[in-house]
Structure formats: structure tokens, C-alpha cells
Amino acid sequence: NQSQKKQLITVLGATGSIGVNTLDVLSRHPDMFEVFALTGRSQIALLAEQVIKFKPKYAVLETEQAVNVLKEFLKDTQSNTELLFGPQALIDVSADSEVNIVMSAIVGAAGLLPTMAAVTAGKKVLLANKEALVMSGELFINNVNKFNAQLIPIDSEHNAIFQCLPSDFTYGDKTASGIAHLLLTGSGGPFRELSLSDFEAITPEQACAHPNWDMGKKISVDSASMMNKGLEFIEAKWLFGFDEKDIQVVLHPQSTIHSMVQYIDGSVIAQLGNPDMRTPIAYGLGFPRRIDAGVKTLDFNQLSDFSFSKPDPQRYPNLYLAIEACKEGQAATTALNAANEIAVEAFLGGHITFTQITQINEQTLEKQCHTKLTCIDSIIDHDHTSRLTAAQVLKEVCKC
Ligand code: NAD
Numbered sequence: 001n002q003s004q005k006k007q008l009i010t011v012l013g014a015t016g017s018i019g020v021n022t023l024d025v026l027s028r029h030p031d032m033f034e035v036f037a038l039t040g041r042s043q044i045a046l047l048a049e050q051v052i053k054f055k056p057k058y059a060v061l062e063t064e065q066a067v068n069v070l071k072e073f074l075k076d077t078q079s080n081t082e083l084l085f086g087p088q089a090l091i092d093v094s095a096d097s098e099v100n101i102v103m104s105a106i107v108g109a110a111g112l113l114p115t116m117a118a119v120t121a122g123k124k125v126l127l128a129n130k131e132a133l134v135m136s137g138e139l140f141i142n143n144v145n146k147f148n149a150q151l152i153p154i155d156s157e158h159n160a161i162f163q164c165l166p167s168d169f170t171y172g173d174k175t176a177s178g179i180a181h182l183l184l185t186g187s188g189g190p191f192r193e194l195s196l197s198d199f200e201a202i203t204p205e206q207a208c209a210h211p212n213w214d215m216g217k218k219i220s221v222d223s224a225s226m227m228n229k230g231l232e233f234i235e236a237k238w239l240f241g242f243d244e245k246d247i248q249v250v251l252h253p254q255s256t257i258h259s260m261v262q263y264i265d266g267s268v269i270a271q272l273g274n275p276d277m278r279t280p281i282a283y284g285l286g287f288p289r290r291i292d293a294g295v296k297t298l299d300f301n302q303l304s305d306f307s308f309s310k311p312d313p314q315r316y317p318n319l320y321l322a323i324e325a326c327k328e329g330q331a332a333t334t335a336l337n338a339a340n341e342i343a344v345e346a347f348l349g350g351h352i353t354f355t356q357i358t359q360i361n362e363q364t365l366e367k368q369c370h371t372k373l374t375c376i377d378s379i380i381d382h383d384h385t386s387r388l389t390a391a392q393v394l395k396e397v398c399k400c
Pocket residue numbers: 012013014015016017018019039040041042062104105106107108110128129130131154155156213214215216217218219277
């Protein structure tokens with residue numbers, strides 16, 4: 001009986017780009033999934049529409065005021081959804097015993113605690129929020145094992161690698177699987193061919209206009225600076241247990257190959273598709289089964305110009321900064337992530353130039369202390385201190 005086997009899902013960050021795509025895939029499979037909770041921060045009108053359509057048990061916002069606005073939107077509807085607010089509510093709807101699947105799609109460090117709550121409650125966790133893993137990598141993976149959670153990467157590159165690994169792949173054991181390298185592909189973003197002398201004048205609108213992917217603002221700016229690929233490098237290390245030397249970044253402007261695994265016999269296995277996040281989302285939702293994602297079939301007659309190159313360090317300093325931080329360890333990657341969140345927000349707000357993002361990241365990384373982060377509290381503390389340092393650096397950089 002299908003209806004008895006419906007999986008209950010919490011979508012963290014339901015109003016964002018990944019959240020909306022997740023609900024699109026879910027709406028194609030009403031017999032398989034039921035929404036338990038939806039969460040959002042701004043875009044309350046959109047959350048109201050989602051609540052009406054998916055009838056979750058709970059909807060969560062950040063503040064009581066926001067809940068009151070949502071109540072107003074829902075007042076003439078028959079909605080029975082219970083409205084909650086605050087960080088503990090995010091944790092509660094992630095860890096609730098009724099929940100089977102948690103989609104982690106809040107952007108930034110704010111996603112860490114609810115995602116960790118899903119992990120420690122042993123859920124099937126669909127991980128889009130890369131910042132959580134960048135901050136807490138080792139602890140995160142240890143908890144996945146300790147609490148028997150099922151972790152499926154949704155970031156398209158890691159989802160591709162997950163699909164290209166052998167089914168008996170053991171975490172961190174590339175030798176047993178005959179793997180030579182993980183090849184992370186990246187498009188190079190909108191400024192792949194822009195003259196370096198024009199970087200100063202880049203506007204937030206230009207940075208957010210990704211040539212192939214339609215995404216939230218923060219990840220779009222990260223894609224333009226290739227900090228995104230840097231964060232993904234760190235993410236790959238923790239997800240698959242690989243050394244830095246075994247992960248390579250390849251520029252592939254067409255974004256058709258979403259990443260690859262290179263084997264010792266010379267084989268390279270790649271996952272291809274149109275750049276549409278509903279593919280990895282559907283793969284995660286249905287795993288181990290394949291389910292319809294609503295994605296256009298890849299038409300090989302339309303594909304031309306399949307090209308590859310190495311990312312230029314002068315054009316993409318943030319990528320190499322992240323790789324260095326990855327080699328240095330957890331305190332460095334947490335500090336870099338915090339600095340980058342502050343810097344990108346300042347750039348989006350019109351307070352600094354695109355190239356100053358790099359300055360803030362570099363200088364915060366230099367000033368950070370080299371503590372060992374062993375528990376979630378120390379990670380949160382270090383994130384907080386790094387944000388203060390970054391805010392100080394930001395003041396100096398923009399003299400504001
Ligand atoms: P987005 O900005 O479109 O959406 C973010 C969501 O998080 C929204 O629902 C927002 O309301 C919520 N949110 C933001 N700040 C919050 C806070 N402080 N507390 C609670 N909720 C908050 O972002 P997105 O593009 O959907 O990306 C989400 C995550 O997925 C990011 O970590 C991103 O790196 C990752 N990701 C996105 C894509 C993509 O195609 N968009 C691809 C790969 C990975």
C-alpha cells in the first residue's frame with residue numbers, strides 16, 4: 001500500500017532556489033512524499049502559498065513578527081498548519097520523530113544547527129547547504145556515522161561524484177575502489193573572459209547573473225568569484241574522505257558535465273545533464289530509485305563546444321585561498337566561510353567592490369587563531385569570532 005509508505009519531509013529554506021525546486025519535484029510525486037514542515041525567513045507571501053498548497057504540519061519563520069505576517073496571509077484559508085518561529089523551532093522540525101527526510105537548503109552558517117539536528121536524529125539528510133560541512137566537516141561526518149544518518153549530497157558536483165562512485169565505495173578508501181582523482185567541474189561564472197582591469201567595476205547584478213544556473217544571490221556571487229568551487233573542494237574532502245591532492249578542479253564553461261571520477265585504469269566516469277537542480281534533488285529524494293524530475297532531456301544534437309581548462313589563480317584567487325584553508329584545517333575553513341559571508345553581504349549591499357571580497361577573506365584568514373575545533377560549540381564560537389574579525393577588516397577596507 002503506497003499511502004502507508006509515504007515519506008515525511010522537512011524542507012529547510014523552502015522559499016529559496018533549492019527549496020522551490022524541491023517542492024516542484026515533490027509535487028510530481030504526491031503518492032511518495034508528504035511535507036511535514038516548511039521553513040523560510042523572508043518571502044512570507046511565497047511561504048503562505050506553499051503552506052496552502054502542501055499543507056505541512058508546521059511552518060517556521062525567524063521571528064514572531066514574521067509569523068504574524070504569515071498568519072495574516074492565511075487568515076481566510078482553511079490552513080491547519082501550526083506556525084512556529086526561532087532557531088529552536090528549526091531544530092525541532094528537523095529532528096521530529098515523524099520526519100523521514102530533511103532537505104537542508106538554508107543558505108550559510110545559519111543552516112548548521114538544524115542540519116546537525118537532522119543528522120543526530122538519524123534522518124535521511126539531503127545536503128544542499130555546503131557551508132555546514134565547510135564549518136564542521138569532521139564532526140558532521142562522525143555524527144552521520146554515529147547516529148546512522150543517511151547523507152546524500154545535493155550540490156550538483158557532489159551528487160554527480162556520488163553517482164559516479166562504485167556502489168561499494170568505502171569512505172576515504174580510494175585505493176580499494178581503484179580511484180585516482182575526483183574531478184570537480186566548474187563553469188568559471190560570468191567573468192571567465194572579463195578583462196581583469198574591469199573587475200573593480202563589477203556590480204552585484206552582473207555577479208548574480210550566472211550564465212548556466214539560476215541560484216540564490218550568495219551562491220551566485222560565490223560562483224562568480226569561484227569561492228563556491230573552493231567551498232565545494234572542502235565539501236568534497238569531507239563527503240568522500242579524500243586528500244586535497246586527490247581532488248582537482250576543472251573549468252568546464254558549458255556546465256553539462258557536473259563532475260567526474262577518474263579511475264586508475266584510465267577510465268573517467270562522468271555524470272551529465274542539463275544544468276537543473278531538480279536532477280540531483282530527485283536523485284536524493286528517490287535514492288536508490290530514479291524518479292521523474294521534470295528536467296528537459298539532454299539533447300546531444302544541440303551540444304557543441306565541450307571545453308575544459310585550468311582555473312587561473314589571478315582571476316579566481318578565492319578558489320586557491322579555500323584550497324589553502326582546506327589544507328590548514330577546520331579553524332581556517334570556518335574562518336574563511338564566515339569572512340566570505342560577511343564580504344558577500346557587503347558586496348551585495350553596495351559597500352565594497354567585487355575584488356575587496358578577496359581582501360576581506362585573505363585578511364580575516366591571516367588574523368584567525370589556530371584553535372582546534374572539536375565540538376559544535378567551539379565551531380559556533382569560532383564562526384562568531386571570525387565574523388567579528390571580518391567586520392573589523394571590512395571597516396578598514398571600505399573605510400566605513
Ligand atoms: P536562497 O538564498 O535562494 O535561499 C535560502 C533559503 O534559506 C531561503 O528559504 C531563506 O529564507 C532561508 N534563509 C536564509 N537565511 C536564513 C536564516 N538566517 N535563518 C533561516 N533561514 C534562512 O539560496 P539557495 O540558492 O537556494 O541555496 C541554498 C543552499 O544550497 C546554499 O547553501 C547553497 O550554497 C546551496 N546550493 C544551492 C544551489 C542552487 O542551485 N541554488 C546549488 C548547490 C548548492
